[in-house]
Amino acid sequence: xxxxxxxLWAKYEKWVTLVLVALAVLFPVISGFNRYVVNIGVMAGIYxxxxxxxxxxxxxxxVVTLGHAAxxxxxxxxxxxxxxxxxxxxxxxxIAAMVVSGLFxxxxxxxxxxxxxxxxxxVTLSFCEIIRILLINLEWLTRGPLGITNIKKANLFGFVFNxxxxxxxxxxxxVLLSVFIVHxxxxxxxxxxxxxxxxDETAASSMSVNVFAYKLRAFCISSAIAGLAGALYAHYxxxxxxxxxxxxxxxxxxxxxxxxGLGNIFGSIFGAVSLSVLxxxxxxxxxxxxxxxxxxxxxxxxxxxxxxxxxxxxxxxxRRLQDSLQLAGEGEEAEA
Amino acid sequence: xxxxxxxxxxxxxxxxxxxxxxxxxxxxxxxxxxSIIGPNGAGKxxxxxxxxxxxxxxxxxxxxxxxxxxxxxxxxISALGIGRTFQNIRLFSEMTALENVIVGxxxxxxxxxxxxxxxxxxxxxEEEEAVKKAEEILKLTGLYEYRYHYATALSYGLxxxxxxxxxxxxxxxxxxxxxxxxxMNEQETHSLTEFIRELKGMGYTILLIEHDxxxxxxxxxxxxxxxxxxxxAEGTADxxxxxxxxxxxxxxxxx
Numbered sequence: 001x002x003x004x005x006x007x008l009w010a011k012y013e014k015w016v017t018l019v020l021v022a023l024a025v026l027f028p029v030i031s032g033f034n035r036y037v038v039n040i041g042v043m044a045g046i047y048x049x050x051x052x053x054x055x056x057x058x059x060x061x062x063v064v065t066l067g068h069a070a071x072x073x074x075x076x077x078x079x080x081x082x083x084x085x086x087x088x089x090x091x092x093x094x095i096a097a098m099v100v101s102g103l104f105x106x107x108x109x110x111x112x113x114x115x116x117x118x119x120x121x122x123v124t125l126s127f128c129e130i131i132r133i134l135l136i137n138l139e140w141l142t143r144g145p146l147g148i149t150n151i152k153k154a155n156l157f158g159f160v161f162n163x164x165x166x167x168x169x170x171x172x173x174x175v176l177l178s179v180f181i182v183h184x185x186x187x188x189x190x191x192x193x194x195x196x197x198x199x200d201e202t203a204a205s206s207m208s209v210n211v212f213a214y215k216l217r218a219f220c221i222s223s224a225i226a227g228l229a230g231a232l233y234a235h236y237x238x239x240x241x242x243x244x245x246x247x248x249x250x251x252x253x254x255x256x257x258x259x260x261g262l263g264n265i266f267g268s269i270f271g272a273v274s275l276s277v278l279x280x281x282x283x284x285x286x287x288x289x290x291x292x293x294x295x296x297x298x299x300x301x302x303x304x305x306x307x308x309x310x311x312x313x314x315x316x317x318x319r320r321l322q323d324s325l326q327l328a329g330e331g332e333e334a335e336a
Numbered sequence: 337x338x339x340x341x342x343x344x345x346x347x348x349x350x351x352x353x354x355x356x357x358x359x360x361x362x363x364x365x366x367x368x369x370x371s372i373i374g375p376n377g378a379g380k381x382x383x384x385x386x387x388x389x390x391x392x393x394x395x396x397x398x399x400x401x402x403x404x405x406x407x408x409x410x411x412x413i414s415a416l417g418i419g420r421t422f423q424n425i426r427l428f429s430e431m432t433a434l435e436n437v438i439v440g441x442x443x444x445x446x447x448x449x450x451x452x453x454x455x456x457x458x459x460x461x462e463e464e465e466a467v468k469k470a471e472e473i474l475k476l477t478g479l480y481e482y483r484y485h486y487a488t489a490l491s492y493g494l495x496x497x498x499x500x501x502x503x504x505x506x507x508x509x510x511x512x513x514x515x516x517x518x519x520m521n522e523q524e525t526h527s528l529t530e531f532i533r534e535l536k537g538m539g540y541t542i543l544l545i546e547h548d549x550x551x552x553x554x555x556x557x558x559x560x561x562x563x564x565x566x567x568x569a570e571g572t573a574d575x576x577x578x579x580x581x582x583x584x585x586x587x588x589x590x591x
Contacts, residue, residue, distance in 0.1 A: 184453050192438060207439050208443035
């Protein structure tokens with residue numbers, strides 16, 4: 001049954017994607033431009049970008065990170081500081097956020113990617129803490145614990161994104177851009193090398209794959225995309241402080257990735273959207289006090305039933321190819 | 337005297353107090369099948385790992401096509417034209433058979449992230465070529481009908497074959513086969529023997545580690561025998577078979 005559904009999805013993947021994008025585009029209209037609802041959409045979109053970027057690092061490259069919020073924060077501060085000090089705005093702040101986060105990703109990767117597995121995970125955890133403490137203490141640059149206030153709304157060549165709906169479309173465009181980047185990179189020579197090194201580093205390097213260099217590339221792309229999410233957040237909320245980008249955030253992003261299923265673009269978006277909407281749903285039915293309990297139950301169920309995440313290990317392209325062969329085989333039998 | 341593809345001079349590998357490989361000198365001439373045999377723990381795999389760059393030998397030098405490769409990185413050595421298979425199968429589990437072979441041709445292409453993002457002409461051309469090449473190799477190795485299967489969904493014998501197919505994708509000058517017949521039944525071993533012969537016929541130079549004596553004696557042009565890391569004999573199959581030191585290493589001393 002589930003197999004059939006996945007086969008169907010694989011066969012009509014383009015249409016399914018098109019319908020989902022159309023729904024996403026129409027979402028503010030469907031909600032009646034309700035500011036509260038659209039706001040949830042904006043945050044879900046920002047988390048979708050973060051989860052996509054985490055997916056690159058954890059899902060495809062296999063580096064479990066507990067510090068993804070650091071790159072998110074670096075992007076937010078890069079955009080925030082440039083806007084506050086120099087009055088810069090979109091697209092420069094977006095680009096700067098991606099470059100700053102990407103550079104920090106490069107720096108972290110260069111110094112620590114020789115480590116493997118859980119050691120690297122611990123490094124990402126401490127990296128996140130270091131960045132948070134730096135943001136608190138470099139007061140001349142970041143205003144420390146006060147945070148940066150009054151960051152201007154995104155302003156693209158005079159068009160001001162001053163409503164939730166306008167921001168929603170800005171975020172949606174950036175989600176699509178992130179999907180495009182991750183999808184194209186992963187379906188290329190680079191992507192194959194990245195998956196190969198996750199499956200088996202020794203075998204990958206014996207096939208001439210420079211494991212370190214490709215991990216580094218995945219790290220940079222991932223951190224740059226997380227930086228973009230940070231810039232979106234900074235312009236949208238208008239206020240950032242160091243504690244918004246700590247350990248809890250990192251865990252939040254990781255949970256979204258794991259729930260949706262690592263190594264799968266659709267899974268990342270699903271995880272981000274569902275875990276952004278769920279708390280609001282619980283609030284609306286008066287169960288917000290039980291939020292943590294419900295999270296715990298859900299997580300336990302997930303680990304028991306589908307440890308790879310809801311959409312983990314589903315590869316529609318592979319399924320399509322496998323199905324195409326089966327069909328061809330049946331056809332030949334009929335002829336004989 | 338034909339051209340020497342791979343050679344080692346006094347290769348020694350120590351792990352702390354243990355000498356796994358001691359003062360091994362060997363030559364692999366172009367177009368031949370050279371085998372390394374020896375009882376368990378003889379240092380065969382260690383020697384392989386020295387050649388492929390997984391270990392850097394404590395002493396000695398290794399040359400490939402006249403160039404010293406001692407101490408080079410694994411991916412650099414592989415890119416020079418050495419393809420290998422693994423004793424304990426190491427296929428890429430999340431990829432199809434076809435993709436496994438495409439990764440094998442990694443060094444033959446150049447397109448990077450920008451090409452992937454923009455789908456440049458180079459990206460299109462290289463992707464097309466890689467797929468075509470991989471399909472050819474899968475046909476050659478009799479795996480074409482399994483091209484879209486996940487590598488790990490294949491039977492054991494086919495997985496071993498796929499490992500060789502993946503190694504071939506880089507157009508290697510030299511193929512290192514690490515116990516290709518391990519765990520195979522008589523019939524599978526037989527077809528493997530034929531296949532390795534075919535590879536030789538296609539002009540590949542092969543360095544082989546194997547336990548299966550029949551296979552080794554059947555196809556090797558030259559054999560090196562190691563025992564506890566020390567080279568004890570070398571020669572053609574017949575010479576090695578009759579060498580008392582080799583018999584002793586395998587069967588023990590006569591009482």
